Amino acid sequence: GAGVSQSPRYKVAKRGQDVALRCDPISGHVSLFWYQQALGQGPEFLTYFQNEAQLDKSGLPSDRFFAERPEGSVSTLKIQRTQQEDSAVYLCASSPRVPHSGYTFGSGTRLTVV
Amino acid sequence: AQSVAQPEDQVNVAEGNPLTVKCTYSVSGNPYLFWYVQYPNRGLQFLLKYITGDNLVKGSYGFEAEFNKSQTSFHLKKPSALVSDSALYFCAVFSGTYKYIFGTGTRLKVLA
Numbered sequence: 001g002a003g004v005s006q007s008p009r010y011k012v013a014k015r016g017q018d019v020a021l022r023c024d025p026i027s028g029h030v031s032l033f034w035y036q037q038a039l040g041q042g043p044e045f046l047t048y049f050q051n052e053a054q055l056d057k058s059g060l061p062s063d064r065f066f067a068e069r070p071e072g073s074v075s076t077l078k079i080q081r082t083q084q085e086d087s088a089v090y091l092c093a094s095s096p097r098v099p100h101s102g103y104t105f106g107s108g109t110r111l112t113v114v
Numbered sequence: 115a116q117s118v119a120q121p122e123d124q125v126n127v128a129e130g131n132p133l134t135v136k137c138t139y140s141v142s143g144n145p146y147l148f149w150y151v152q153y154p155n156r157g158l159q160f161l162l163k164y165i166t167g168d169n170l171v172k173g174s175y176g177f178e179a180e181f182n183k184s185q186t187s188f189h190l191k192k193p194s195a196l197v198s199d200s201a202l203y204f205c206a207v208f209s210g211t212y213k214y215i216f217g218t219g220t221r222l223k224v225l226a
């Protein structure tokens with residue numbers, strides 16, 4: 001597609017529920033990133049994939065967060081047993097190559113945990 | 115550790131006037147600096163970057179940024195603001211080779 005597509009755009013989850021957020025990057029983009037943007041804050045790095053390999057997951061806040069990209073294109077960020085502090089916008093970005101290039105971000109998924 | 119600071123939560127400027135959105139950085143080694151803009155309910159859009167070379171970097175939508183090594187600053191500028199420039203602006207630095215460290219953002223409001 002022309003851009004990075006994320007779904008759903010909005011998700012309301014009850015505390016304790018599991019959620020899955022999808023990212024469809026630009027075709028052919030090798031690198032894929034997930035960021036978390038809390039209200040009023042800048043985005044914070046969660047994890048990085050190069051093709052299907054998850055090269056960095058240092059930003060995942062707990063073991064309730066899990067990301068995958070099994071075929072090197074679409075990625076899913078899964079959050080188990082959601083908590084209120086997980087409420088945020090989750091941004092996905094992709095890039096044809098890593099360093100020094102501007103990434104293309106999706107519009108994000110706004111997750112609200114009630 | 116790499117970091118960026120955006121000292122102003124909000125900047126107001128009249129349409130047609132020049133605008134500046136401030137950013138300072140703290141990095142070890144050569145800084146790779148970026149500006150992104152975020153419109154409501156939209157993702158971040160890349161504006162410009164500084165890697166090396168000229169200290170004045172030109173980017174999208176008429177924006178430019180000036181890299182100042184002695185002051186460790188990378189301020190975003192535009193000679194004549196438009197109402198449509200009203201948005202949230204983020205300064206960022208690369209940590210390592212691929213991970214952005216973003217500032218907290220500055221909301222720009224251009225008044226007609």
